[in-house]
Amino acid sequence: MGDNMSELLNVKNLKTYFFTKYGTVKAVDGVSFKVDKGETFGIVGESGCGKSITALSIMRLVPDPPGRIVGGEIVLEGEDILKISDNEMRKVRGKKISMILQDPMTSLNPVFTIGIQLEEAIKIHQGLKGRSLRERAIELLEMVQISSAAVRYKNWPHQLSGGMRQRVIGAISVSSEPRLLIADEPTTALDATIQVQFLRLLRELQEKTGVGLVFITHDFGIIARMCQRAAVMYAGRIVETGSVRDLFDNPSHPYTAALMRSLPKLEEKVERLASIEGQPPPLNDDIQGCRFAERCTVAEHQCRLSYPDETEISDGHFVSCWKF
Amino acid sequence: MSSLLELKNIKEYFPVMNARIFQKVVGYIRAVDDVSFSLNEGRTFGLVGESGCGKSTIAKVILQLEKPTAGAIYFRGKALTGFKRGEMADYHASVQAVFQDPTSSLNPRMRVADIVAEPLVINNSQNNSRSDITDMVAQTLMQVGISPDRSKCFPHEFSGGQRQRIALARALIVGPGVIILDESVSALDVSIQAQIMNLLRDLQEELNVAYLFIAHDLATVKYMSHRLGVMYLGKLLEHGPAGKIIEERIHPYTKALFSAAMPSHPDLIKEEVVLTGEVPSAFDLPEGCRFHPRCDRAMKICSEVEPDLKDVAENYQVACHLYP
Ligand SMILES: Nc1ncnc2c1ncn2[C@@H]1O[C@H](COP(=O)(O)OP(=O)(O)OP(=O)(O)O)[C@@H](O)[C@H]1O
Ligand SMILES: Nc1ncnc2c1ncn2[C@@H]1O[C@H](COP(=O)(O)OP(=O)(O)OP(=O)(O)O)[C@@H](O)[C@H]1O
Ligand SMILES: [Mg+2]
Ligand SMILES: [Mg+2]
Numbered sequence: 312m313g314d315n316m317s318e319l320l321n322v323k324n325l326k327t328y329f330f331t332k333y334g335t336v337k338a339v340d341g342v343s344f345k346v347d348k349g350e351t352f353g354i355v356g357e358s359g360c361g362k363s364i365t366a367l368s369i370m371r372l373v374p375d376p377p378g379r380i381v382g383g384e385i386v387l388e389g390e391d392i393l394k395i396s397d398n399e400m401r402k403v404r405g406k407k408i409s410m411i412l413q414d415p416m417t418s419l420n421p422v423f424t425i426g427i428q429l430e431e432a433i434k435i436h437q438g439l440k441g442r443s444l445r446e447r448a449i450e451l452l453e454m455v456q457i458s459s460a461a462v463r464y465k466n467w468p469h470q471l472s473g474g475m476r477q478r479v480i481g482a483i484s485v486s487s488e489p490r491l492l493i494a495d496e497p498t499t500a501l502d503a504t505i506q507v508q509f510l511r512l513l514r515e516l517q518e519k520t521g522v523g524l525v526f527i528t529h530d531f532g533i534i535a536r537m538c539q540r541a542a543v544m545y546a547g548r549i550v551e552t553g554s555v556r557d558l559f560d561n562p563s564h565p566y567t568a569a570l571m572r573s574l575p576k577l578e579e580k581v582e583r584l585a586s587i588e589g590q591p592p593p594l595n596d597d598i599q600g601c602r603f604a605e606r607c608t609v610a611e612h613q614c615r616l617s618y619p620d621e622t623e624i625s626d627g628h629f630v631s632c633w634k635f
Numbered sequence: 636m637s638s639l640l641e642l643k644n645i646k647e648y649f650p651v652m653n654a655r656i657f658q659k660v661v662g663y664i665r666a667v668d669d670v671s672f673s674l675n676e677g678r679t680f681g682l683v684g685e686s687g688c689g690k691s692t693i694a695k696v697i698l699q700l701e702k703p704t705a706g707a708i709y710f711r712g713k714a715l716t717g718f719k720r721g722e723m724a725d726y727h728a729s730v731q732a733v734f735q736d737p738t739s740s741l742n743p744r745m746r747v748a749d750i751v752a753e754p755l756v757i758n759n760s761q762n763n764s765r766s767d768i769t770d771m772v773a774q775t776l777m778q779v780g781i782s783p784d785r786s787k788c789f790p791h792e793f794s795g796g797q798r799q800r801i802a803l804a805r806a807l808i809v810g811p812g813v814i815i816l817d818e819s820v821s822a823l824d825v826s827i828q829a830q831i832m833n834l835l836r837d838l839q840e841e842l843n844v845a846y847l848f849i850a851h852d853l854a855t856v857k858y859m860s861h862r863l864g865v866m867y868l869g870k871l872l873e874h875g876p877a878g879k880i881i882e883e884r885i886h887p888y889t890k891a892l893f894s895a896a897m898p899s900h901p902d903l904i905k906e907e908v909v910l911t912g913e914v915p916s917a918f919d920l921p922e923g924c925r926f927h928p929r930c931d932r933a934m935k936i937c938s939e940v941e942p943d944l945k946d947v948a949e950n951y952q953v954a955c956h957l958y959p
Contacts, residue, residue, distance in 0.1 A: 357824035358795075472914065502685040503851065503895040507907040529824065532854075532897020536904055555901050573829035575854040576899040577881065584858065586829035590794045 319523040320346040320369070320491055325383035327361075327368045330376065334595040338364040338378070340547040343621075346491070349517065351524040353534040353541030353555070357591065360544040362527045366493045369525075370410055371400050388490065405435050409489040411480055411497045418480050419468040425452075425479045426464035432486040451482040454519075455512055474505035478512060485516050495527045510537060531574055535559065540627070543567045546591045546602040548618075553628035563630045565610075566603045601633070609634065638712075639812050639845050640697065640730070641673040645706035647692050651918060664917045666692040668869035669706070672862075674813055677839060679846040681860030681877055683853060683892070687917065688866040690849045694817045697847070698732055728758045731806035735818035737798035741790040741805075748772050748786035751804045758809060775804045779834060796827035800834070807838070817849045832858055853896045857881055862950075865889045868917050868925045874944060875951030885953045888926045924956070932957060 323343050329336040339361045346352040354362050367373045368380050371392065384391045392403055412418050420428060429448040433439055439447055445464075452460035455478040468476055477497065484492060494513065498506040514537070517524055526537050534541045534555060542552040543564065551564040562568040572585035589606040592598055600615040601607070607614065613633050622635040647667035653659040667689040674680050682690050695701040697708065699715075708715045710726055718726060731754070734740050741750055751772045755763065763771070773783035779800040781793075790798055799819060806814050816835070820828045832855065839846065848859045856863065856877075863877040865886065873886040884890045891908040898904045912929040915921050921928055927937040936956050944952040947959045 357826065503853075504685065504891055504910050507895040508909055511907070511909060530897060531825075532899060535898045535901045559900050570825060573826050574899060575829075575832070575852075575858040577854040577857055577893070577896050578899055578903050581858065584829040584833060586833055587826035588830070590796065590827070 317347045318345060319348045319350070319388060320525070321384070321386040322365075322369065323384040323386070325365065325368055325385065326381045327364050327373055327378060328381050329378045331595075336594045337547050338594060339368060340594075342383075342544070342547075342549050344542050344549060344552055346523050346525060348490070348523055349521045350540065351517065351526055351538045353538035354525065354527045354544060355529060355531060355534050355541055356544030357529060359591065359594075361547045361594075362529075362544060363495055365544075366410065366495045366525070366527055369491075369493060370404060370408060372404075406487055407489055408491045408493065409484040409487060410493045410495065411484050412495055419476055421468050424465055424467055425471070426466075429464075429479070429483055429486060432483045435487070437487075447486075451486055452479070454516070455479070455482040456508075457482075472505075474501055474508060477501060477505075477509055481509065481512055481516065485520060485522065488520060489522055491523045491525065493525045493527070496529070498533070499528075513537070531559075531570070543570070547594055548602060548631065550603065550632070551628075551630050553625075557625070557628040561625075561628070563624055563628070563635070564603075564632050565607045565634070569608075601631075638673040639676050639710070641671075641709040642693070642697070643671050643707050643709065645670045645693070645696055645708070646704045647689070647696055647701055648704040662918060665869045665920060666917055667696065667703075670864075670866075670869075670871050671706075672864055672871065672874060674845040674847055675861075676812070676845055677843040678861045679839065679848050679859050681856040681863045682847065682849045682866060683851070683856050683863065684866030685851075685892070685914075687868075689869045689917070690866060691817055694732065694815045694847065694849060697813075697815060698730060699727070724758060728754070728809045729812045730815070731809065731811040731813070732815040732817065733799070733802045733806050733819040735822050737795060737802045738790070740802055741798060743790055746787050746789060747776070747781075747793075747801055750790070750801060751775060751786070751808055754805060754809045771808060772804075775808045776801075778807065778838065779804045780830075794827075796823055796830060799823060799827075799831055803831075803834070803838075807842075810842075811844060813845045813847070815847045815849070817847075818851070820855060821850055821852065828855065835859065853881075853893060854899070865892065868915065868920060870925060870954065871944065871952075872926065872955070873953050875948070879948070879951060885947060885958055886926075886955050887930045887932050887957075891929075924954075 325339055325342045327339040329338055342365055356362055369385055373380060380393060385393050387407060392400060426448055429451060430444050433444060433447050449460045449464055452463060457463050457475060457478060498509055501509060538555050540554050541558055542549045545566050551567045562571045569587045573587060575581060575584060587606055592602055600617055601619060604610040604614040619631050619633045621629045621631045623629050624635055645667055646669055648663040648665050650660045651662045651664060653661045672680060684690060696703050752768050755768055772786060776783045776786060781797060781800050820831050823831060848856060850856050860877040863880045864871045865873040867888050873880055873889045884893050891910050894908040910929045915928060923938040923940055924942055927933040934956060942954045942956045944954045945959055947953050
């Protein structure tokens, strides 16, 4: 997974904790992964496993207090962005990294037209003014397939459908021509046929701009459709990372394997889904061992004592499990 | 296999009022527009279609939370409109529902035992004694996999999946013939979703109950359903055996909808049918076929005449001018 030339993002042993009156919530507890330039990297996992907090950590937007990044490195194009000042980070956020959030209703400001919001975003990064600013805004709307962009430009967010709003957000988030785009469940609120449009749009934007994409989802189908490589998260940790093919053809962590067997499939007949009994542990429990051990059918004594190191079981395929 | 509950030509129109002149109706939202299907004992009817197409409204009509604008419901062969009071109480006990969000449907201040017993207490046609009820609660909780030891707990002490089991126990306790499952597994994580779907299938086998299974996710609908209805803006466009519809996808909308489903493996990626054109609203339906503005195979007649559901095979109907 690349020499340093192709490496865009390298997250090393990231730890983000929440210090609450009920104790410390270890939302992200030693997460490491790399993303290459122009690559789409998926992060998949069940609700509450720490996907969004990982994304917010990369943006350095974790609500503080109660949250804090307590350890690790986030290296973007060779620079550890956990070491730079808030001011410098603000520039990185505007220019190099951009993020698309889940809910298209809350990400657009209802009191400004979409044209004004788009122009604001472009102004910060490209210093355009007047006519050329406006032309660029309309060009971006056309790029995300908003028809009659010159008219829509004057619309208020509430005048657009959910799918159109999400496309406008897409336009805003690429307006700075970022190197890294983090999409946190950007299509969860959308209908299937609209989701497909938006996913295609993201792929096209990526082809045009070469942006690296981190795609966060709980949907393995989206991982299969969009990503080259992906990581499976469980209770604040990545348990398995590999090419999408590795994950689907050779899921090696017992959790990944069990998840794959519990997915209903449209293309084939599944007689009976396997289900994983139990539920994830609370993150404020101080668990020394593997967090999946309680639900794992092959767990042994060792698994409850200490957390297994990551093992590379084949080229680029990493698993954290005592089985390996 | 006999028809337990039958919907005949159900229409549900919601009046839209003029904003200024009070009580002046300016039009109707045709949320459900002439829908017929039946639920059979021990079988599941799946209902799919995108947001706002009228799925929940159908559920509400069956539960008599909305009075249909036109059409009739038959229960065990008899029209509801002719029901006497006793028969109606019986109907209300026989038709239960479980909704998407278990948190908001369970009263947070009630103990699980009381939540589950409530429908029995309200509808105590058998004059069960206090201890009978306690026994039945314990038995039903066991059926859904919750230990009766925990019947004194409050809903917040359970996980999302467990809360959904409690909601299901509450529906089961009166021995219903029909359970409406409106997005009941949609909000659950995949590993929990498989648990609940398997439980539902086992209960169906055991109790011969009929399900109306409403969901966005086509793979879960496939796993659960025997028959299927594909809805678009208030109308059934395709209706037949689930396996056949999933295989054949005759209606152009069904094709687009299923092609928008995410693949279950990276080898199964296919180019999606991307629908163009705006989604019309149920308030302002187009002339002719309501899907024609987004249909890539629309002909002249499609914008003029609304197609009826016609048989394309045994027990299999499609509403499209291209067929049969
Ligand atoms: N402000 C906070 N205070 C305390 N705990 C928090 C806070 N924000 C998040 N957490 C906890 O951090 C954990 C990770 O949350 P996160 O939002 O990253 O989950 P996620 O994987 O994105 O889940 P989802 O799929 O539901 O979006 C959760 O257990 C959550 O309860
Ligand atoms: N009480 C009401 N008054 C007016 N319009 C309504 C009412 N209830 C529903 N509608 C409208 O009827 C249509 C169908 O809504 P419904 O909730 O049945 O859709 P749905 O298929 O369940 O969608 P979703 O998948 O989003 O749950 C929508 O256009 C909705 O806005
Ligand atoms: Mg999240
Ligand atoms: Mg609904």
